[in-house]
Amino acid sequence: MDHLPRHLGRALAAGLVALTLAACGGRLSVPGSAATAAPVLGPVANAAPVAAPAATPVAAAADASAVPAASAPTTPGRTPAAGVPSALTPNALLRDISAADASLQAIDQALADDASAQQSEGSNP
């Protein structure tokens, strides 16, 4: 029982730390921030046309252009990985292609949103 205050103190301190972190997490989740990229791209919780269910989660896709650009193809001093053609930087290349694919997913989502808006014509303009 003599140790109870110390244990409880530690437990309460841990709880307060967790609470603080949780509160910080909530504050960070403001619209438009990177932290909320995923939610705002999902289906809009609304009966309005833009509420159409998202076909796929495209959080990464929306910010595809935020991915750092690949280095220029003629950057000197690069060392190609073993087994790949010289002058080719697989990581940069794959990053570019992946970013493009992510943008394609985001385009799909935008077109789905547009289709939902179209459906509201005549019923909920």
Next chain:
Amino acid sequence: MNFAHHLTPKRIAAGTVGILVVMATALTPALASASSGTTATTTAPASCLSEAIAAKTGPSVSTLQALGDCAVGARLTTLANLRARVDATSALTPDHAAALDAIIESSQSGLQALKAKIDADTTLPAVRADVREVSAGYRVHVLVARQVSLVRADDLVDAAAARLTSAAGEIQAAITAGQSAGKDESTAASRLAAMQDAIAAAQAQVSGQAALVLALTPAQWDAGTAAPVLNADRGAITTARRDLRTASSEARAAVAALK
């Protein structure tokens, strides 16, 4: 101080429950959005169906005001969600993002003023006209929402094309290096050319489309001249998307063909 004396099991339990409740309250929005993938930025309004039925079966200033307020609320929620999408799309050019923001903000302020007008109406004809204006004056769902979606898509096409152009540069460098080493890179070069053609075709499809879409107004929608512009852009984006998929596929084929 003897803490143990004050910390009875009952008090400990109560304190623990209190902490857990506060933590759960703080975490719930994040957990909800993470699990469902839906936005937590706004609360979805209830459908205006009950208000519409009440206004239809018992038209009065108060029932029409309720319908108008609900309709305005639904549109303000839609606009907030559209704004969040604009903010989350880094592919949008600054000009396009600013133009979309201006459209959204103008609609928001106009609808808020209209709501105040509806709430102050005292006659049936006046409130009826103002409620009609909620949709006719702003066309949030059929025009603004489409402007946001299509302009986002236009700029995403350009963003994807830019990334593929960068990839094409990498592949070209590899082909050049291979040829310098005496290798036959004709297949890779052919694939690269097809990739570049597809990228150019995608860019040409959406070139100038966003400006046309951004210039549309609710009056043009009512006149029937906005929908063709919106649909043309949608068609262009659909074609550009196909071109970009071709380009992406050709990029992979070119890499695979490198010696």
